[in-house]
Amino acid sequence: MASRSIRLAVIPGDGIGPEVVAEGLKVLDAVAPAFDLTFEQTAYDLGAARWHRTGEALPDSVLEELRGQDVILLGAVGDPSVPSGVLERGLLLRTRFELDHYVNLRPVKLFPGVQTPLAGIKPEDIDMVVVREGTEGPYTGVGGVLRKGTPHEVATQESVNTAFGVERVVRYAFEVAAKRPRKRLTLVHKDNVLTFAGDLYQRVLKRVGAEYPQVTTDYCHVDAATMFFVNQPQRFDVVVTDNLFGDIITDIGAAIAGGIGLAASGNVNPDRTAPSMFEPVHGSAPDIAGQGKADPTATVLSVAMLLDHVGEAEAARRVERAVAEDLAERRGQGARSTAQIGDAIAKRVSG
Amino acid sequence: MASRSIRLAVIPGDGIGPEVVAEGLKVLDAVAPAFDLTFEQTAYDLGAARWHRTGEALPDSVLEELRGQDVILLGAVGDPSVPSGVLERGLLLRTRFELDHYVNLRPVKLFPGVQTPLAGIKPEDIDMVVVREGTEGPYTGVGGVLRKGTPHEVATQESVNTAFGVERVVRYAFEVAAKRPRKRLTLVHKDNVLTFAGDLYQRVLKRVGAEYPQVTTDYCHVDAATMFFVNQPQRFDVVVTDNLFGDIITDIGAAIAGGIGLAASGNVNPDRTAPSMFEPVHGSAPDIAGQGKADPTATVLSVAMLLDHVGEAEAARRVERAVAEDLAERRGQGARSTAQIGDAIAKRVSG
Ligand SMILES: CC(C)[C@H](C(=O)O)[C@@H](O)C(=O)O
Ligand SMILES: CC(C)[C@H](C(=O)O)[C@@H](O)C(=O)O
Numbered sequence: 001m002a003s004r005s006i007r008l009a010v011i012p013g014d015g016i017g018p019e020v021v022a023e024g025l026k027v028l029d030a031v032a033p034a035f036d037l038t039f040e041q042t043a044y045d046l047g048a049a050r051w052h053r054t055g056e057a058l059p060d061s062v063l064e065e066l067r068g069q070d071v072i073l074l075g076a077v078g079d080p081s082v083p084s085g086v087l088e089r090g091l092l093l094r095t096r097f098e099l100d101h102y103v104n105l106r107p108v109k110l111f112p113g114v115q116t117p118l119a120g121i122k123p124e125d126i127d128m129v130v131v132r133e134g135t136e137g138p139y140t141g142v143g144g145v146l147r148k149g150t151p152h153e154v155a156t157q158e159s160v161n162t163a164f165g166v167e168r169v170v171r172y173a174f175e176v177a178a179k180r181p182r183k184r185l186t187l188v189h190k191d192n193v194l195t196f197a198g199d200l201y202q203r204v205l206k207r208v209g210a211e212y213p214q215v216t217t218d219y220c221h222v223d224a225a226t227m228f229f230v231n232q233p234q235r236f237d238v239v240v241t242d243n244l245f246g247d248i249i250t251d252i253g254a255a256i257a258g259g260i261g262l263a264a265s266g267n268v269n270p271d272r273t274a275p276s277m278f279e280p281v282h283g284s285a286p287d288i289a290g291q292g293k294a295d296p297t298a299t300v301l302s303v304a305m306l307l308d309h310v311g312e313a314e315a316a317r318r319v320e321r322a323v324a325e326d327l328a329e330r331r332g333q334g335a336r337s338t339a340q341i342g343d344a345i346a347k348r349v350s351g
Numbered sequence: 352m353a354s355r356s357i358r359l360a361v362i363p364g365d366g367i368g369p370e371v372v373a374e375g376l377k378v379l380d381a382v383a384p385a386f387d388l389t390f391e392q393t394a395y396d397l398g399a400a401r402w403h404r405t406g407e408a409l410p411d412s413v414l415e416e417l418r419g420q421d422v423i424l425l426g427a428v429g430d431p432s433v434p435s436g437v438l439e440r441g442l443l444l445r446t447r448f449e450l451d452h453y454v455n456l457r458p459v460k461l462f463p464g465v466q467t468p469l470a471g472i473k474p475e476d477i478d479m480v481v482v483r484e485g486t487e488g489p490y491t492g493v494g495g496v497l498r499k500g501t502p503h504e505v506a507t508q509e510s511v512n513t514a515f516g517v518e519r520v521v522r523y524a525f526e527v528a529a530k531r532p533r534k535r536l537t538l539v540h541k542d543n544v545l546t547f548a549g550d551l552y553q554r555v556l557k558r559v560g561a562e563y564p565q566v567t568t569d570y571c572h573v574d575a576a577t578m579f580f581v582n583q584p585q586r587f588d589v590v591v592t593d594n595l596f597g598d599i600i601t602d603i604g605a606a607i608a609g610g611i612g613l614a615a616s617g618n619v620n621p622d623r624t625a626p627s628m629f630e631p632v633h634g635s636a637p638d639i640a641g642q643g644k645a646d647p648t649a650t651v652l653s654v655a656m657l658l659d660h661v662g663e664a665e666a667a668r669r670v671e672r673a674v675a676e677d678l679a680e681r682r683g684q685g686a687r688s689t690a691q692i693g694d695a696i697a698k699r700v701s702g
Binding site for chain 1: 429435436439440444467468469470489490492494495496498500501502503504505506507508509510511512513514515518541542543544545546547548549550551553554573574575577578580581582595598599600601602603605606607610611
C-alpha cells in the first residue's frame with residue numbers, strides 16, 4: 001500500500017513551544033509508519049524572535065502558505081519582551097480567525113494515575129468536552145479607546161455574536177454530544193446579564209436542539225459553571241460556550257484534570273475550507289523555557305487530536321493509549337524531563 | 352448613652368432570599384443592643400411576585416426611597432417564572448448602578464472546620480479579598496440585536512471602561528491591600544485579548560500604584576487566575592478585576608472556600624453618596640426555597656460587612672467570631688435547618 005502523505009505546518013513559537021513540539025513530532029514520527037503515513041513537515045519561524053526582527057507577527061504571505069497545508073501543529077506564542085496582545089492577537093488569534101477555526105475543541109478528562117487538586121474525585125468523574133466558539137464573541141478585537149491617557153479615557157470591547165456563527169458551533173456541539181454515551185449538552189453563558197448575546201445562544205440551542213431529540217440540553221451561568229467544575233464536575237458531558245467563557249472554563253478544566261501540562265486542544269475548521277490547528281492549552285511559560293522541565297503531554301495529546309482530524313482515528317487511539325499508560329505509570333516516579341516523557345510515549349506507540 | 356439609630360432597607364427578594372434574610376436580621380437584632388444600635392427596618396417587596404403583579408422590577412419611587420436609607424440588606428433575586436435578565440438587570444444591577452456601588456467587595460476565606468473541595472488545603476491557604484468593579488465593564492447593558500430571529504441576526508454586548516471608573520476601584524483595592532499583612536494586589540484581566548480595556552487597567556494600576564509603594568502588584572490573566580484559585584490559592588491576597596471577571600472568579604472563590612452558602616458580599620459606594628447594599632453571593636435557589644435547607648451563613652457574614660460599613664467594626668467582629676465558632680463546631684454535626692443555624696449564631700453573638 002502506498003503511504004498517505006499529509007502536509008503538516010509546524011509553528012514551534014516561543015518559550016517552551018519548541019521543546020514540547022519536538023516531543024509531539026517525535027511521537028508523530030513514531031506512530032506514522034505503522035499506519036503508512038508520511039508527514040511532510042514545514043516549520044514556520046513565527047513568534048517573538050521574528051517580531052523583533054521584522055516587526056511582523058504573521059506576514060500575509062505566511063498566512064497564505066499556511067492555507068495550503070493540510071493541518072497545523074502549534075507550540076505556544078507569547079514572550080514578555082513583546083507587548084501583551086501583539087503576538088496573541090497578531091499571530092494566534094489572527095490564524096484562528098483567518099482560517100475560520102470556529103470550533104475550539106477542548107477535552108477535559110482525568111486520566112487514571114493523574115493527581116487532581118480535588119478531594120475524592122476519580123477519573124470517571126471528569127470526562128467532558130468543551131466546544132468553545134473560536135471566531136466571534138468578545139474576541140473580535142472590535143472596540144477602541146478614546147482620550148487615551150486622560151482622566152476622560154473610555155476603552156471599549158465589543159462582543160459580536162451572529163446567528164451564523166452561533167448556529168454552526170452549537171450544531172457541532174450537538175454532533176459531539178450525540179456521539180457520546182451520556183448525550184448531554186450544557187450551554188454556558190451569562191444570559192441574565194449579557195442578555196442580547198445570551199438570548200441568541202439560547203434560541204439557537206433550542207432551535208438546533210429540535211433536530212437532536214436524543215441529546216439532553218441544559219443551561220448554566222458561567223459563574224455557576226466554574227463552581228460546578230470544582231465541586232461537581234460529574235455534571236458536565238459536552239459544554240458549548242463563547243470564546244471568552246470557553247477560555248476561562250477550560251483553564252479550570254485543565255486545573256481539575258491534573259494541570260495545564262496535560263490539556264490538549266484543537267482549533268477546528270469543520271468545513272475544511274482551511275487547515276485546522278492543534279495546540280496545547282498552555283502558554284509559552286518563559287520562566288521554565290529551555291530547561292527541559294515542560295510536560296510535553298498536552299502537545300502529544302494535541303497530536304492525537306490532529307490525527308483524528310485527518311481521519312486517522314486508529315493512530316490517534318494508539319497515541320492516546322500510550323499517553324494513558326505513561327500517565328498511569330508516572331505515579332510515584334520522580335520528575336522526568338521533557339525529552340524523557342516524549343521518549344517514553346514514543347516508545348510505547350512504536351512498540 | 353443614647354442608642355445610635357440606623358435606617359436599614361431590607362429586600363428579601365425571591366426564593367430562599369426571605370429565609371436567609373430572616374436569619375441575618377435575627378443575628379443583627381441579637382448583636383445590636385450590646386452596641387447601643389437600633390436598626391429602623393423598612394422591608395421592600397421587590398422581586399418576582401411584584402413583577403408579576405405590576406410589571407415593574409424597581410419602580411423609580413422605590414429607588415428614591417432606597418436612596419434615603421443608610422444601608423440595604425438584600426437576600427436574592429430571580430425566579431424561573433420571570434424571563435432571564437428581567438429582575439437581574441431591572442432590579443439588582445439597576446440598584447448597583449444607580450446607587451453607584453462601584454466596589455463589589457467579596458472576601459474569599461476558608462474558615463477552620465469548613466470542608467473545601469481542594470485536597471490538602473488549609474484555612475491559612477485561602478484568605479483573599481476580591482475587589483470587583485460594579486458599575487461598568489461588560490455589565491453596562493450597552494449593546495443590541497439586529498435582525499432578531501433571522502439567519503442574519505447580530506447580537507452585541509459592549510464592555511465600557513472609563514479612566515474614572517477604573518481608577519476609583521483600583522484605588523480602593525490599593526487601600527484594602529495596604530491594610531492587610533501581605534500587602535499584595537493582583538490585577539486579573541485578559542489584556543492580551545481585550546487589549547483596550549486591559550491596557551487601561553494596566554496603566555491605571557501602575558499610576559495609582561506609584562502612590563502605594565508598600566503594596567506589591569502583579570498581573571494574572573483571568574484564565575490562569577481561575578486555575579490558580581484551584582491549585583495555588585495561596586497566591587492571592589487582594590484581587591482587583593472588572594465586573595464580569597469578578598463575577599466568575601468569586602464563584603470559584605466560593606467553591607474553594609466551602610461553597611456558596613458561606614460567601615458574603617458588599618456592593619459598596621465608598622463615597623457614601625448613596626446607601627451601600629450587602630447580600631450573599633448566592634442566588635435565589637428556587638429548587639430549595641421554603642424548605643429550611645438554605646444556609647444563612649452567607650447572609651450573616653454579609654450583615655457583618657454591613658456593620659463594618661456603618662462604622663461598627665466591633666459589632667462586625669463579634670458576628671464574624673460567632674460564625675467562625677459555629678463553623679468550627681459544625682464538623683461532624685448533622686444537617687441543621689436555616690433557622691437552627693441562625694439561632695445558633697444569634698445565641699453566640701448575644702451570649
Ligand atoms: C493566548 C490567548 C490569546 C489564548 C486565548 O485566550 O484563546 C489562550 O489563553 C488559549 O486559551 O488558547
Ligand atoms: C444575578 C447576577 C446578575 C449577579 C451578577 O452577575 O453580578 C450574581 O451572579 C452575583 O454575582 O451577584
